[in-house]
Each structure stands twice: as structure tokens, then as C-alpha cells.
Amino acid sequence: MKLSEKKMKRKKEQILRSAIxxxxxxxxxxxxxxxxxxxxxxxKGSLYYYFKNKSDLIFQCHRFILSDAVKDLETVLKHGEGSTSEILQQMVAIHIDYAVDEKDTFNLIMEPKNLFNNEQIDLVLNLRKQYENLFDQIIKRGIETGEFKTRDQTIARMIILGAMNWIQQWYSPAGRLSKEELVETYTDYILKILK
Amino acid sequence: MKLSEKKMKRKKEQILRSAIxxxxxxxxxxxxxxxxxxxxxxxKGSLYYYFKNKSDLIFQCHRFILSDAVKDLETVLKHGEGSTSEILQQMVAIHIDYAVDEKDTFNLIMEPKNLFNNEQIDLVLNLRKQYENLFDQIIKRGIETGEFKTRDQTIARMIILGAMNWIQQWYSPAGRLSKEELVETYTDYILKILK
Amino acid sequence: MKLSEKKMKRKKEQILRSAIxxxxxxxxxxxxxxxxxxxxxxxKGSLYYYFKNKSDLIFQCHRFILSDAVKDLETVLKHGEGSTSEILQQMVAIHIDYAVDEKDTFNLIMEPKNLFNNEQIDLVLNLRKQYENLFDQIIKRGIETGEFKTRDQTIARMIILGAMNWIQQWYSPAGRLSKEELVETYTDYILKILK
Amino acid sequence: MKLSEKKMKRKKEQILRSAIxxxxxxxxxxxxxxxxxxxxxxxKGSLYYYFKNKSDLIFQCHRFILSDAVKDLETVLKHGEGSTSEILQQMVAIHIDYAVDEKDTFNLIMEPKNLFNNEQIDLVLNLRKQYENLFDQIIKRGIETGEFKTRDQTIARMIILGAMNWIQQWYSPAGRLSKEELVETYTDYILKILK
DNA sequence: CATGAATGAGTGTTCATTCAT
DNA sequence: AATGAATGAACACTCATTCAT
Incomplete structure (x- = not known):
């Protein structure tokens, strides 16, 4: 029982990876x-043993990656050490890691969703909100500790997310900048926005 | 000759407008x-008298909009009045207008291009560079006048463009913010980055 | 205009014949x-130039044949000469003609309709009712003239229709009975039911 | 051996019931x-342990139901009490029961058989003949006792069967007529045919 | 110039069937 | 005896593309 379920799960994950x-x-x-x-x-017929639909499969891809990223961010947010700025830097590093390493994958974040049914859309929007919310939380924390201040918190967060999502459009690890430098520079600019 | 050519051009433009x-x-x-x-x-058969391909048609759409945007930006850049910051604000306004009004056609900027052939890709990339370059110019001008300073100009520009492109993912004119407020707030934050 | 419309209509009919x-x-x-x-x-791609759906195509088949049969029956019903019994006999002849000559075609009458959408179902049911109604009319006329009498008119009509529809399950023109004999014998029995 | 065979038989019957x-x-x-x-x-894989094919399974369903019906009819025919007309009425009741309760499986009688292979077709046709024959027998008995008379016995039987098979096209137990009334009225009309 | 008509390659989806375990 | 998993053939439907008229 447990065995076959695990097998099923592993296969589903393989398919998701391929689909992504x-x-x-x-x-x-x-x-x-x-x-x-x-x-x-x-x-292709076999895919339908694991997923109901193409729509379903695509949806699960989105969910899969996003959940992972959310988990990573949450860990840092809860257990990360250092000042709020330092934690923010770690979050930026995570986001950039996903955007760069899993390039294609993470790109899903910004794709439209004419394919999802209402139920799925709700779940996706929820996940996205969760993701955004993690950045809202760190901003709020910074404001409370007096490290940050914002004119319009929502827009500040949107600017930060937009800037980070754009990275995958141009950044190549083989280029002028190492990932560490990238993270540092980005954090630097982001902190300017928040101060 | 000249006449029929003009007719052809006008028709092409009509089609582009519809396609967009x-x-x-x-x-x-x-x-x-x-x-x-x-x-x-x-x-639909008639379209093929004016455009070789769907790919060609789409490409011309992209080019059309992007050229327009470039022209608008150039006008402001050359003839705009006020401080560098004020000109930058006008450029932000233009970008946001295109991103919000021409949603997907403008969005093409940041989408992959499995549809374009090599020749087309080159042209698109050139246009993009032109577009980015206009923002580089205003930044450089600001630095020369002492209004701006940057740690890494390329990244600064990327952050700004990324932030602006992201707008179409979430902004709705029907929402909390008017377009004017949006522009103002965005400019505000962007200036923070550049100072 | 008129020409191309006629061409379209003719083609549609060809397709219907084939589909039937x-x-x-x-x-x-x-x-x-x-x-x-x-x-x-x-x-097969071309079919979709003329019909929206398989469902639509099938529906049109049904409609096409049924309409024809209804027209024929109506003609006899309105302009047929002779006693009510004699007109009934002509109607039986028409039904049997359709059932035997257009064997496969007419068979549609008795097939289920899991394929039709609600709009189509309504139309089909209406046509069927029209068809049945023609037999109801002749029965009623017979009752008024005193030629017929029934215990339950609806059931009488159902029995008659059922008996006639069954013909295509077993009758072959190459067999023992000519179509004329078949019609005569059937009418004979049907009259027994109505007397 | 005997035991496992019985188990197999019981399982087969379970499957048939479900399939039906x-x-x-x-x-x-x-x-x-x-x-x-x-x-x-x-x-679904398991079904293939008991049945060679879907075709085979469907065929067995048909056979199963038809055999049952034949058995029921035979019982009445041999041991039924009352006049020939009364026995006929009981047979009509049986037929109507099957037609209404076992809708599509019983309906198979009158459907084409693109699904059956030659061997199966022969068996089906035989069963059908057996079924028809039972009605022939009761008609013949009626003629011998002087209760019935027919102009053409085959056609009379066809009319009766056709009328009865048609029932499932329109009758709903939830409607105006109870099954008992339906049986009575039908028998009434059928007797008219046979007198 | 424009269109009506046809095409054909592609795509998601279903399902009977198979077979190793 | 049963199952989980995979397969592959079939099918409805879409759409860019072509071309004679």
C-alpha cells in the first residue's frame, strides 16, 4: 500500500519535472x-494515468515549484538569524536561486492562466498571495523594528518582486557577475527602496 | 505605384491594429x-496577401508597438522639459501606459520567442536594446548632472525595467490606484534607487 | 451570393447523405x-467548414430525414383521396418506404440521444412529436368519421409506430413478400387495432 | 476443481450483473x-481473467438476459394457467418487464451487431429465434383452440414484437400509466390483432 | 485583391488490451 | 487471482496555410 503510493508519488514528480x-x-x-x-x-497516454488533464498537469507544475519556494522562504523567515535586512537578503538569495537555477521552472510564476479552471485559479492565486505575503511580512517586520519605512507597502513589494522576477530574462551565471555578487547588489538596491 | 503602395501600407496598418x-x-x-x-x-485567406506568415504578422505587431514606444520615449528624452528626474517620470509614465494598455503585445518583450525566426529575433533584440538604452541614457544624464548615482548602472536599469514590466501582472486601472498615482509612486521609488 | 449559398447548401446535403x-x-x-x-x-477537416460539430452533423442528419418524411406524410394527410382507412394505408406505405428503402437512414428515429445538446434535443423531440402527431391526426379523423375507435389513442398510436419501425429489423425486399403485400398486410392489422 | 469452477462461475455472474x-x-x-x-x-485488468474481450463480455450480458427472459416465457408457456389469451397476457407482462427494467441490455435485441463476431452473431440470432418462437407457439396454440386467427402468422408476430419492443422508447413508469395498466392495454390491442 | 473552400499536420483525450509481479 | 502500470490505436477538433477562380 504505502509502497505503491510512494511509487506513484515519485512517478508523478518525475512527470512534473519533465513537464516543467x-x-x-x-x-x-x-x-x-x-x-x-x-x-x-x-x-502520452500514460500521463493520463497520473494526471486528469493537461490543464491539471500544468497546474500541478505551478503548485509544485511555488510550494517549494514558499517553504524555503518560510524557513528563513522564521528561523533566519540576523537583522531584518540580513534576513531579507537571504530571501532575495532564495528567490534568485529559484529564478536562476530552475530558470524555466520558476518562470511559471509570471505566466497567465487561461488554462486553469476556477478551482485551480483559486489555489494558484492563493499560493501566489502566500508567496507575496512572505515578502510583506519581512517588510512589515522591518518597519516595526524601525529598519524600514515605505510610502506604499504594496507597491514597494510589487517593485521588489518585479525586479527579481526580471532577473531570469537577462542574467547568466556565466556572465560578468557571480550569483553572490548579484544577490548582494540586488539586496543593496532593494534596501534603498525600503529606507 | 506610389499610390498603390500607400494603400498597401494603410491596409497593413489596419491589419496590425486588429491583430494587436x-x-x-x-x-x-x-x-x-x-x-x-x-x-x-x-x-483569413486575404491576410496572406499582406503578411507572409502568422509569425510574420505577430512579429510586425511587436515591432510596431515597440517602435511606437521607442519613438515616444525618444521625444521625451530629447525635448522633454524639466530636471532629469522629471523627465524620468515622464518616461515611466510612457512605459506604464504601454504596459497597461497594450498588455500582451507589449508583454512580448519579456516572453520567449519560439515563434520568431532568427532574422526576426535579431531585429527584436535590437529593438529591445534600443528601448533599454533610452533608460540608460537618462540614468547617465542624471549621473552627469549629479542628480543620480549608481553602484552598478546595468543592474540599476534592470531593476527599474523589471519593476515596471511586472506592473501588467497585477495592476488594474479599476483598482485602488489611478494610473497617475501609480506613476508617481513608481517614480518615487525609482528615484530612491538612483540616489 | 445566391450562387455560393446554393453551392454551400448542396455540399451540406451531400455530406448529410454520406453521414446518414x-x-x-x-x-x-x-x-x-x-x-x-x-x-x-x-x-475530415473540411467537414468542419460546413458543420460545427460531429454532434451538429448527426443532428442535422436526423432532422433532414425526419423533415422529409414529415413532408410526405403531410401531403397525403391533406390531399390524399379516399376513406380515412385508405389514407392511413398510404401513410403506412410511406413509413414503410422510408424504413425499407432508406433503411439505415430512417433507423435514426429510434436511436437514443446522448449526443445532442439541450437545444438540439428540443428540436428533435419536436420533430418526433410532429411525426407522431400526423398519425394521431389520422386516427382522430377516423374516430370522427366513425371509421375507427380506440381504447387509448396514445397507446394505439405507439403500437402502430412500434410495429412499423420494427420492419427494418427483419424485412428484406428479396424475401417472400413484396413491399406492396407488406403494406397491405400491415394496414390490415393496423385497422384491426383501430376498430 | 469443482469448487474453483463454481467460484469462477459466481464471479462471472457478478461481473455480468455489473456490466448489465x-x-x-x-x-x-x-x-x-x-x-x-x-x-x-x-x-479493469481483472475482467480479462474472466472474459476474453469487451465484445465477449457484452455478448454474455445479452445472452444472460435473453436466456433469462426465454426461461421465464417458457415457464409461463408450459405451466401457465388460464386461457391462451390469459397466457399471452402473462407473456406480454414478462416482455414489458424486461424491456422496461433491463432497458439497453434487452434493447440489444434490436440493435445492429458490429460488435459481435460471427460465432457470437449466430448464437444471438439463435436466441432471438428461440424468443420469437415462443410467441409463435402461443399464437399457434390459440389458433388450434379457436381463440385466435391470423391472416399471416409471421407478420402478426412481427407486429406484436415490434409494438412491444418500442415500449422502451417512450414508456416511463413514472408517467401516466402503471406497468399493470400498460400490460392490460397492450394485451387488449394484441388480442385484437389475433382475432 | 479577395474569397471560398479545402487541406493536413498536429493535439488532447479515451479506452480496450496486455503483462510482469 | 488480481493489480498497477503502460501502451497504442483511434478520434474529434483546430488552425495555419494554399490556391483556383
Missing amino acids: KVVNNKGYVKATMEEIAAELLMT | KVVNNKGYVKATMEEIAAELLMT | KVVNNKGYVKATMEEIAAELLMT | KVVNNKGYVKATMEEIAAELLMT
């Missing part, structure tokens, strides 16, 4: 079930 | 030649 | 768009 | 192996 890859290379419309399956040496 | 509308509504993958033609009371 | 043939040979579920198209040396 | 249910609800084309199995808390 393909979806983010081609966009979710051009990503075909065939290609997603092919990468795993399966036939 | 549809693309902005449905995204370029779901935008069908049929719908683009229908809006003009034509049949 | 295939549908009634294989049943509407096993009838494929491909096969329907193949018979006309078309590709 | 599903087929009656969805029609045999839309009835899926999955659904048939699910009702029994099995997986």
Missing part, C-alpha cells in the same frame, strides 16, 4: 503531452 | 488568423 | 468523421 | 471496462 522543463521552454500552449512523455520514455 | 487587439486579448498563441481577419470583415 | 449512410451502418458512436468525409473524397 | 447495469445506463458503447470493474471494486 518542457512547459517553460515552449510555453504551456506549445508544450505537448507527447513531448512531456517522450522525455521520460513514456507514451 | 486580438493578441492583447487572447495572447499570441490563441489569437487566430480567423479572428484577426474577422474584426476587419475580411477572410 | 455511415451513421446508420455503424451507429453514431462508431461513425467517424474520417469515414464520412472519405466517402466524399474529402478530408 | 452499466450497459443499461450508458449504452454498450459508452460503457467502459473501467466502470464495470469499479462497481465491483475490481480493476
